[in-house]
Structure formats: structure tokens, C-alpha cells
Amino acid sequence: xxxxxxxxxxxxxxxxxxxxxxxxxxxxxxxxxxxxxxxxxxxxxxxxxxxxxxxxxxxxxxxxxxxxxxxxxxxxxxxxxxxxxxxxxxxxxxxxxxxxxxxxxxxxxxxxxxxxxxxxxxxxxxxxxxxxxxxxxxxxxxxxxxxxxxxxxxxxxxxxxxxxxxxxxxxxxxxxxxxxxxxxxxxxxxxxxxxxxxxxxxxxxxxxxxxxxxxxxxxxxxxxxxxxxxxxxxxxxxxxxxxxxxxxxxxxxxxxxxxxxxxxxxxxxxxxxxxxxxxxxxxxxxxxxxxxxxxxxxxxxxxxxxxxxxxxxxxxxxxxxxxxxxxxxxxxxxxxxxxxxxxxxxxxxxxxxxxxxxxxxxxxxxxxxxxxxxxxxxxxxxxxxxxxxxxxxxxxxxxxxxxxxxxxxxxxxxxxxxxxxxxxxxxxxxxxxxxxxxxxxxxxxxxxxxxxxxxxxxxxxxxxxxxxxxxxxxxxxxxxxxxxxxxxxxxxxxxxx
Ligand code: HEM
Numbered sequence: 347x348x349x350x351x352x353x354x355x356x357x358x359x360x361x362x363x364x365x366x367x368x369x370x371x372x373x374x375x376x377x378x379x380x381x382x383x384x385x386x387x388x389x390x391x392x393x394x395x396x397x398x399x400x401x402x403x404x405x406x407x408x409x410x411x412x413x414x415x416x417x418x419x420x421x422x423x424x425x426x427x428x429x430x431x432x433x434x435x436x437x438x439x440x441x442x443x444x445x446x447x448x449x450x451x452x453x454x455x456x457x458x459x460x461x462x463x464x465x466x467x468x469x470x471x472x473x474x475x476x477x478x479x480x481x482x483x484x485x486x487x488x489x490x491x492x493x494x495x496x497x498x499x500x501x502x503x504x505x506x507x508x509x510x511x512x513x514x515x516x517x518x519x520x521x522x523x524x525x526x527x528x529x530x531x532x533x534x535x536x537x538x539x540x541x542x543x544x545x546x547x548x549x550x551x552x553x554x555x556x557x558x559x560x561x562x563x564x565x566x567x568x569x570x571x572x573x574x575x576x577x578x579x580x581x582x583x584x585x586x587x588x589x590x591x592x593x594x595x596x597x598x599x600x601x602x603x604x605x606x607x608x609x610x611x612x613x614x615x616x617x618x619x620x621x622x623x624x625x626x627x628x629x630x631x632x633x634x635x636x637x638x639x640x641x642x643x644x645x646x647x648x649x650x651x652x653x654x655x656x657x658x659x660x661x662x663x664x665x666x667x668x669x670x671x672x673x674x675x676x677x678x679x680x681x682x683x684x685x686x687x688x689x690x691x692x693x694x695x696x697x698x699x700x701x702x703x704x705x706x707x708x709x710x711x712x713x714x715x716x717x718x719x720x721x722x723x724x725x726x727x728x729x730x731x732x733x734x735x736x737x738x739x740x741x742x743x744x745x746x747x748x749x750x751x752x753x754x755x756x757x758x759x760x761x762x763x764x765x766x767x768x769x770x771x772x773x774x775x776x777x778x779x780x781x782x783x784x785x786x787x788x789x790x791x792x793x794x795x796x797x798x799x800x801x802x803x804x805x806x807x808x809x810x811x812x813x814x815x816x817x818x819x820x821x822x823x824x825x826x827x828x829x830x831x832x833x834x835x836x837x838x839x840x841x842x843x
Pocket of ligand 1 (some may be wrong): 460461473531639640643644645647648651710711715779782786787788789790791794795
């Protein structure tokens, strides 16, 4: 009997191996005309190793650089680095859909959210309920809420981390900026900030746990079978919820508590984002799923934009001086209030150039964001078989020399000034793709992110001077779809004005 069972198991295993080999040969022959690293043609491991290695976004850009704008990165995956083609693929009426990779962004095992909803109609219906909240239309004091958190950041730096001529007090600006973006998004999402800036520490161990969880979570997204197993309700009893295990549970808990108060007999009614979602018909479960998305999608991205742009400012003295001069002149001439308003910031040309150049040179949203078509397609003149995942490579199209000039690898805000309007539009359209603008999937938090960026640099640079402790080793930066950044040690001094 035992012999029979072992023989059956061996035959079963043999059949599985045979099936995988046949599939691999089939996939290879369907895409053998697409250039790419040799092993990427045969195994997903090349791509998964890249994801776990912490420099996936750079690896994709290097692959485009070496093999061209369409390159193979796994048997059924290609990466596209061409901005115009990506705009077409992502476009509103294109034949492309989100690929099953997005299921990996289902932070709550039980329910889809805006990111993990693949079906176009369901996604559109969900967006319609979310948009009034995210866009700020339904949110009382959106700008004031952000002002309050900017003031919190200024206060933290001013009271605890100022250096003087005689005493240096290095501070990890990467962490403080993340406290700021977490407080902004929680204040908007729940009506009350989580309190990172006031506590000046990683409350709930959230930053630590997401930093250790996200790389694994995003690597799992490349393995649809494993993902389906983890997320299957039938196997719930068998397989532990990795999201809880790895610590995302603490975030779910905070989100669920906030949502619970908005439902039931004594439901709290508030004019904040959550209140807007509830008013537009989100169920309790849907609201829970969405609040987690807000915190994850809305904190790391904005934090990376602020950190990297500040790094570029600090390491480019000409830019630093010019931006500070624009701010000082605006204050002197009464064009900048305290705090600066969003409209005032939009009228500062050099600030706007710095913001765009920062997003361009160090795009914060770097996950592969693959799209898939059920029919054969042509991209960059290359035949793409149905069912192929087409990833994007922001570090390719945002540093394209045809769009941005021969010095596209340089941080040079001047490229946005005194430029032909058609050229400006082309550059702007390309940079705004970083928010998926012009697509069905445009970032719902774009308005919030832009207000944050418009206010933060001005409010910091009008009061303080920033200097990197070690310009040769400015930060630790790990790419896991979003950037995980720390140890950006700076010396902050009060400006004498
Ligand atoms: C500089 C900062 C940010 C960048 C570069 C950025 C980028 C993006 C991108 C590229 C997408 C499209 C993903 C896809 O469908 O493939 C997206 C979607 C999304 N973003 Fe952002 N984001 C930023 C900040 C924020 C903030 C602050 C929030 C929350 C307030 C937010 C909330 C969302 C949500 C909810 C979606 C899903 C939209 C949908 O599926 O319809 N983002 N973002």
C-alpha cells in the first residue's frame, strides 16, 4: 500500500515537472523575439531576485538601457521604458487591464481595495465613491489640516533638533519626514492625526513592520499561484495570514478602530475623507480596506518625494540659493503668507520647477504596475503575445534624453524655465505620468500630495538651513516598489533673517 502511494506521488510530481517544463518552453518560444537577459527568458527568479535585492527600479532602467525600450524580464513579463507607449497602454480606452499582480496589493486578505480591484467596471464604481473624499471636495479644512502637520514638523525640528555654531545635533530627516506624511494622511483619513510628530517615534512599530513586510509582500505578487493560495478563503484555516504575521496587522487594527466609530447606532459623522467615503456608500468592510490603502499609498510616496528633493536641493548649492532667494523675495514682497497657501506656491516658478525636477529624477512610485491584454498587441514595434505582463520603468522614461535633454540625468530645475510651451507640456505630461495622470488609474491622492509638496519646502527653507552630515553617503535607500529610506543625517540651523 505504502509502495503504491509513493509511486503515485512520484508520478504526480513527475507530471507537474513535465507540465512546468512544457509551459516554460511554450512561453520561451512565444517571446524569443523579445530581447532581455538570458535567464529572464526561462525563469521568474531573475525578476524576483531583483525585487528582493532592493534596486528593482534601477535594474529595470538598466535593462531598458541595455536591451531597448521593450525588454523581457521573466517568461511572461516585459518592461517598457517608453513614455509615449506607456501613456497609450495606460490610456482610458486602451485594450489593456491591470494584471493579476495587483492582487498582491490586497492588504486585507478578505477584501479588494482601489489598488487590487482588477475589473474595470467595479474599479470605476469604487473610484466614483472615493473621488470626492480624496479630491478634497468633501473634506473640511483640507489645507488647514495639512498646514497643521507642516507646523508640527517645523515645531519638532525647532524644539529638538536645532544645531548651533558650537554644537552639532545630527537628525535623521528621512524619519521625521515620514512622521510628517503619516500624520498628514491619518489626519485627513480619520480626522485626527496618529501623532507621530508629537511622539517623535515609530508608533505601533508601523514603519519598522511595513519596511520588513513590503519587500516580501511585493515579491509574492510575482507568484500568482502562491498569492492565490495565501488569499484563498478555503485555505484560511491552514495557512497563517502572512500580512498579520509580518506586522501589517497593527495598521489594520488602527484603521478598523477608526472605521468602527463611523458605523452603527451612534455613528460619528465627520466631514473628512472617511466621512465622505461613508456618505458615498462605502460599506464598513470597504471603508476598512480603503483606509489601509490610504496610509500605505499616501505616506511612503510623499515622504520619498520630499526626502529626495531635499537631498537634491542640499547637494546643488546653485539650486539651493536660487530657491531660497525666490522664497525670501516672495515673503518680502507679500506674495507668501505664513504658512504659504497652495495658490501662492503654484505662482512660484522656481519652486514648481524644483518640485517637478525632484519627482522626475527620483520618482517615488516605482512598483512594476503591470498591465495585460487578452489579445496580441504591438508595443514599441514589438509583437507582445496576449497574456504578457507589461511593467513600467519610471527611471527609464523620466530620464529620457529626447524628452528632457542630453543632461536628463542631472538635477536641473532650470530645464523647466524659459522653455517653449509645447516642450514644457511634453515634459510635464511625462512627469505627471508618475501619478498615472491621464489614465483610468490616476492617483487619487495627487491633490493631497501636491499640496504637501507645495507647502513643505517653503515652510522649511524659510526658517532653516540644511546641511548633510556626510554628502558622500547621504542616506540608506532600498527600493521595494516604494522606497525605504533612512539615515539621512542632516544638521539643521536656524536662519538669521
Ligand atoms: C508623490 C506622491 C505620490 C505618487 C507619485 C503616487 C503615484 C501613484 C500611482 C502611479 C498610482 C497608480 C497605480 C496603478 O493603478 O497602477 C497611484 C494610485 C493611487 N494613489 Fe497615489 N501617489 C502619491 C501619493 C498619494 C497619496 C498622498 C495618496 C493618498 C492620499 C495616494 C493614494 C492613491 C490611491 C488610493 C491610488 C489608487 C487609485 C486607483 O486605483 O484608482 N497617493 N498613485
